[in-house]
Amino acid sequence: MREVHNKKNTNLRILFTTPPYNEQFRDRDVMHLFPSLGLLYLISNTKKFFPGIETTYFEGNCFLKEYVETILKMSPDIIAISVSFFNSQEAIRAVNDIKKNMKKTFIIVGGPYATSSPEIILKKSNADVCVIGEGEKTFIELLKFVRGEIKKQDNIKGIAFRKRNKIIITPKRDLETNLDKYPFPYWDAVNIKDYPGYFYHKKTPEMIFISSRGCPFNCNFCSNPVWKLSKPWKRFRSPKNIKEEIRTLVKKYGVKEIFDYSDEFNIDLKWAYSVCRGIEQLKFEDISFKCMLHASNVTEELASSLKKMGTWFVHIGVESGNQTTLDSIGKNLTIKGVVNACKILKRHKIKVGGFFILYHIWEKDNKLFYETTKDVENTLNFAKYLLKKGLLDYISWGFLIPTPGSRVYETCKKFHLLTNKNLEEYHNDDMVFSLPDVREAEMKKVKFRGMMLEGLNAVKKGNVNLKQLKYIFQKVLTMMKYAIESSLAK
Known part of the structure; x- marks a missing residue:
């Protein structure tokens, strides 16, 4: 048993961290937009159960050598x-260094990859354990194991670890339905002011x-292994609990703009209306809000409620301008529904951003x-139509990413479509698959055209985050790359 075990005194030092930048993309390192909510939830829950334990949060905004040297100086008992x-x-x-x-x-090791691929992590690294699924309860039990209060890791649900040169995966842990706990x-x-924030603000x-937490839908391109381990796939905090966190962010931490990172704020409209009313009652007239919506469930009352609470921007996943595609990927959305949702939101003067995916x-x-x-091309024309009619303000235009854990990843493997043997080394805007009878040059050309539309329209509409200039510059370089490569391939 490791020496750190049975350390019941309260001066355990725990480091919570995100990984460093990828060495292969030194020209494309971009700061994290925001801290890891998952880790910050772990810290607060840890302090609830073990108030005396020393915790530190370290953002991996550096490359491997500096990252490891910094952690070695911290000398934590647990990472x-x-x-x-x-x-x-x-x-x-x-981890290995x-x-x-x-x-x-x-x-x-926790997070989405530890949930979808714990065996790979334990085979490739010297990590002690992977947390499968949500970490709050599991992490507390792992701390009790380290402290000697739980004798066997086998008794902890939702983990993977090595035992006698074998990888053991314990029974899954059910998701917590009462998020207010x-x-x-x-x-x-963290210092909130250190983070650049979203691309538009x-x-x-x-x-x-x-x-x-979670999403009730099952789009084939989506990989959300942490929140789909068990039902229900969508769980809600109470409006009262949400209201109090908003109050805390504004009053204690001086936050001026708040982005709800949850999938689909409007799945349960009754709940959504109640959340909006609660935030409106705070009477924070100088605070702005953003959120994500599903276009199939946008009503006049929802748009009015969002506007009253201070919402200026929402994202919707359009994905494709082809109805056959939307039906086939499980999007639960119609082209008509997208147009209708955008019209309602624009009537209430809310800016709308649309996500589009190429080559489903x-x-x-x-x-x-x-x-x-x-x-x-039909999808691109649909995006142009929505922009021209003033129904969309911004677009995001990117290739399909067959992420492990998604159904489309299994399809790509089955039909041998993946071109990048080490898909884990993927970087934003890379191509990682090929399609029969579709030339790579034409794929890059239509990608370039959509990126041009995305960039020019963002400049036209404004509210671009100037702290993201490095990211913007990298996007321009990528556009130039695709333009040159598609031209040379003719």
């Missing part, structure tokens, strides 16, 4: 690192929160289907 698919390989490298120098430090994220762990400082892929009856370039 909790939150890992997604997109930063998984750098996280694995960091840390373990070389601090063999007795207990390293816990958890204390608010531990905002004292009106006021600073800006911060995120989540009013709910799906399967039916064991056969492969995908969007052709003509289909993608």
Whole structure:
């Protein structure tokens, strides 16, 4: 048993961290927009159960060498690192480098990638344990294990670990349905003003929160393994609880703009109206809000309620301008529904951003289907129509990303479409799949045209976050790359 175990005194030092930048993309490092809500929830819950434990939050806004050196100086007893698919390989490298120098430090890996691929993490890294699913309850039990209060890891639900050279995965832990049980994220762990915020905003400082967890839909491109381990897939905080966190963010931390990062604020309209009323009652006239909506459930009352509470911007996932595609990927949305939702929101003077995905892929009856370039052109024309009519203000235009844990990832593997052997090294705007009878040059060309539309329209509409200039510059370089490559391939 490691020396750190049975350390029941309260001076355990726990480091909560995100992975460092990827060394392969030194020209494309961009600061995290916001801190990790998952880690901040873990910190607050840890302090609830173990008030005397020392906790530190460390954002991985640096490359591997500096990252590891900084952690070695901190010399924590326990490290909790939150890992997604997109930063998984750098996280694995960091864990291994840390373990070389601090063999007795207990390293816990959590997050989406630890949930979808715990075996890969434990095979490739020297991490001690992976947390599968939500971490609040599991993390407390792991601390009790480290302190010797729980004798066997086997008795902890929702983890994966090594035992006698085998990887053990314990029974899954059910999701907590009463989200009000958890204390608010531990905002004292970070300096909110250090974070640049979202790409579009009106006021600073800006911060995120989540009013709910999960999504009731099952789009084939979505990978949300943490919140789909068990039903219900969508869980809500109470309006009263949300109201109090908003009050805290504004009054205690001086936040001026708040972005609800939850999927689909409008799934339960009765609940949504109640949340809006509660925030409106706070009478914060100088505070701005943003959120994400599902276009199938936008009403006049919803738009009015959002506007009254201070909402100036919402995101909707349009995904495609082809109804056949929307039906086939499980979007539960119609083209008519998108137009209607945008019209309602614009009547209430709320700006709307639309997410669009290029070259959707799906399967039916064991056969492969995908969007052709003509289909993608149709989506581009639909985006142009919405922009021209003033129904959209901003667009996001990107290739499909077949993330592990999603159904489309399995389809891509099944039909041998993946071109990047090490998909975990993917970087934003990369192409990672090929399609039969679709030339790479034409895919890059339509990507370039959509990115041009995205960029020019953002400049026209305003509210662009100037703290994101490095990200904007990188997007311009990517556009130039696609323009040159598609031209040379003719």
